[in-house]
Amino acid sequence: xxxxxxxxxxxxxxxxxxxxxxxxxxxxxxxxxxxxxxxxxxxxxxxxxxxxxxxxxxxxxxxxxxxxxxxxxxxxxxxxxxxxxxxxxxxxxxxxxxxxxxxxxxxxxxxxxxxxxxxxxxxxxxxxxxxxxxxxxxxxxxxxxxxxxxxxxxxxxxxxxxxxxxxxxxxxxxxxxxxxxxxxxxxxxxxxxxxxxxxxxxxxxxxxxxxxxxxxxxxxxxxxxxxxxxxxxxxxxxxxxxxxxxxxxxxxxxxxxxxxxxxxxxxxxxxx
Amino acid sequence: xxxxxxxxxxxxxxxxxxxxxxxxxxxxxxxxxxxxxxxxxxxxxxxxxxxxxxxxxxxxxxxxxxxxxxxxxxxxxxxxxxxxxxxxxxxxxxxxxxxxxxxxxxxxxxxxxxxxxxxxxxxxxxxxxxxxxxxxxxxxxxxxxxxxxxxxxxxxxxxxxxxxxxxxxxxxxxxxxxxxxxxxxxxxxxxxxxxxxxxxxxxxxxxxxxxxxxxxxxxxxxxxxxxxxxxxxxxxxxxxxxxxxxxxxxxxxxxxxxxxxxxxxxxxxxxxxxxxxxxxxxxxxxxxxxxxxxxxxxxxxxxxxxxxxxxxxxxxxxxxxxxxxxxx
Numbered sequence: 172x173x174x175x176x177x178x179x180x181x182x183x184x185x186x187x188x189x190x191x192x193x194x195x196x197x198x199x200x201x202x203x204x205x206x207x208x209x210x211x212x213x214x215x216x217x218x219x220x221x222x223x224x225x226x227x228x229x230x231x232x233x234x235x236x237x238x239x240x241x242x243x244x245x246x247x248x249x250x251x252x253x254x255x256x257x258x259x260x261x262x263x264x265x266x267x268x269x270x271x272x273x274x275x276x277x278x279x280x281x282x283x284x285x286x287x288x289x290x291x292x293x294x295x296x297x298x299x300x301x302x303x304x305x306x307x308x309x310x311x312x313x314x315x316x317x318x319x320x321x322x323x324x325x326x327x328x329x330x331x332x333x334x335x336x337x338x339x340x341x342x343x344x345x346x347x348x349x350x351x352x353x354x355x356x357x358x359x360x361x362x363x364x365x366x367x368x369x370x371x372x373x374x375x376x377x378x379x380x381x382x383x384x385x386x387x388x389x390x391x392x393x394x395x396x397x398x399x400x401x402x403x404x405x406x407x408x409x410x411x412x413x414x415x416x417x418x419x420x421x422x423x424x425x426x427x428x429x430x431x432x433x434x435x436x437x438x439x440x441x442x443x
Numbered sequence: 444x445x446x447x448x449x450x451x452x453x454x455x456x457x458x459x460x461x462x463x464x465x466x467x468x469x470x471x472x473x474x475x476x477x478x479x480x481x482x483x484x485x486x487x488x489x490x491x492x493x494x495x496x497x498x499x500x501x502x503x504x505x506x507x508x509x510x511x512x513x514x515x516x517x518x519x520x521x522x523x524x525x526x527x528x529x530x531x532x533x534x535x536x537x538x539x540x541x542x543x544x545x546x547x548x549x550x551x552x553x554x555x556x557x558x559x560x561x562x563x564x565x566x567x568x569x570x571x572x573x574x575x576x577x578x579x580x581x582x583x584x585x586x587x588x589x590x591x592x593x594x595x596x597x598x599x600x601x602x603x604x605x606x607x608x609x610x611x612x613x614x615x616x617x618x619x620x621x622x623x624x625x626x627x628x629x630x631x632x633x634x635x636x637x638x639x640x641x642x643x644x645x646x647x648x649x650x651x652x653x654x655x656x657x658x659x660x661x662x663x664x665x666x667x668x669x670x671x672x673x674x675x676x677x678x679x680x681x682x683x684x685x686x687x688x689x690x691x692x693x694x695x696x697x698x699x700x701x702x703x704x705x706x707x708x709x710x711x712x713x714x715x716x717x718x719x720x721x722x723x724x725x726x727x728x729x730x731x732x733x734x735x736x737x738x739x740x741x742x743x744x745x746x747x748x749x750x751x752x753x754x755x756x757x758x759x760x761x762x763x764x765x766x767x768x769x770x771x
Contacts, residue, residue: 180727186666267551270625270680287554
């Protein structure tokens with residue numbers, strides 16, 4: 172809403188931080204630093220990127236894995252690099268409470284996962300929003316359960332997309348499980364540290380403390396599936412719960428099938 | 444505020460009431476120095492038969508004021524005012540309340556922007572937030588009990604401008620300002636002048652309802668400090684603000700601790716829908732403040748040209764010997 176008056180004062184901004192805390196300049200710097208990881212370490216390959224629209228809002232949902240997941244930065248980097256559109260990533264408000272990391276996360280496009288925030292981004296600002304419906308259930312699962320998608324929450328992501336009147340674009344990811352595989356968890360340590368989970372990863376065993384920062388160089392393949400639209404009116408107070416759950420389960424199955432299909436075609440974990 | 448009201452020829456009588464003498468001259472408004480004692484307010488309302496009350500004395504910055512005094516002014520003072528306005532046979536038809544976005548609080552669970560109906564994320568812990576929430580609930584009760592009276596509540600974001608001093612403006616005036624290490628929250632401001640204009644807008648227009656008032660856009664605290672040329676001193680994020688020795692240097696109220704961590708954003712479209720146009724964005728408010736500050740630093744504080752003297756004002760107001768305007 173503008174200062175419409177003739178005697179309006181100027182609006183002197185020094186930085187390009189937007190109302191979400193995201194800074195395009197910071198993102199550009201982050202992308203240039205992450206580029207070697209993206210193209211040389213993970214050798215990311217996309218299929219179906221053209222299905223992501225050039226403008227207008229869309230909710231991107233993907234399977235989530237890896238103790239410290241690399242799928243989120245890879246997806247955001249890839250879309251911003253290839254399509255030139257900003258991506259906002261929804262994550263637990265926990266990030267906001269962490270000093271330094273929380274601020275960097277916000278400057279890179281991290282947004283607290285509140286339905287009100289998602290609605291504003293999708294409906295009013297027409298942005299691309301990335302969500303992982305498995306939540307922490309995805310990354311915390313052990314390697315033995317790899318690629319078996321957990322429950323997609325309570326279908327909240329479907330309701331968000333319905334209310335905002337935007338399509339859901341499912342993305343199936345392979346490579347994330349092997350990048351930082353969880354061997355087992357230590358719930359007692361997690362409680363003491365206040366973390367949602369404390370994983371012991373193969374990286375920790377192989378590299379010691381450095382294993383927290385360094386993922387294995389698994390090859391990442393991401394397949395963008397056809398957008399799912401809902402023939403319901405936007406901006407409704409409530410949506411049929413059974414419809415929401417059905418759609419959530421359907422999308423989860425779509426991604427699951429895609430993941431299995433990609434794994435069948437994958438000759439090697441490291442080379443694709 | 445009163446000077447702005449004086450320019451309206453439709454207003455027959457303007458009366459200011461407050462604990463401190465005014466610092467600017469009035470042309471035709473009168474001033475009564477009183478606190479928010481119920482019987483005084485009641486007598487004034489009855490005697491003058493005012494039809495509009497602008498309730499602007501609520502405290503929104505608790506620095507240097509005890510919790511009890513904050514409660515006294517915000518809650519008891521509001522209660523007295525509303526009781527006087529709601530008395531049977533009262534002439535009051537419109538009450539405008541200057542409240543604050545402090546009522547939303549500031550926490551990690553907050554949405555990016557608060558609409559007027561968005562609930563808080565967590566119950567209020569700071570006494571000033573509790574006091575303001577209680578004051579607002581008194582106003583809501585009044586509104587229900589007196590359906591014939593218009594009630595407008597304006598929640599103002601942090602105010603910055605050439606004349607006003609607030610906890611934040613005081614911090615930004617010094618070469619060192621506080622910040623919490625590792626946090627760079629987004630803040631929203633409203634310019635001083637827009638505060639007056641918003642109050643005028645709803646008063647003149649007789650617009651009831653609850654509205655957020657803030658400039659467009661949000662700025663990271665680092666940028667605000669940068670515009671004001673102030674260096675940020677990082678305080679530890681792990682100790683509550685009041686235990687930190689540096690806090691005494693900065694004279695920070697406790698509610699600012701949360702604000703400097705998570706910030707706060709409010710949705711202002713409801714007021715814009717009533718036709719209000721802002722003169723300044725959030726960044727514009729910061730700029731307006733620092734420009735005045737720079738001038739004051741450069742030329743030194745000008746001696747105030749006006750001192751309020753009760754007897755002199757009474758003479759101007761009532762003496763038959765005075766034939767022309769009071770002048771300055």
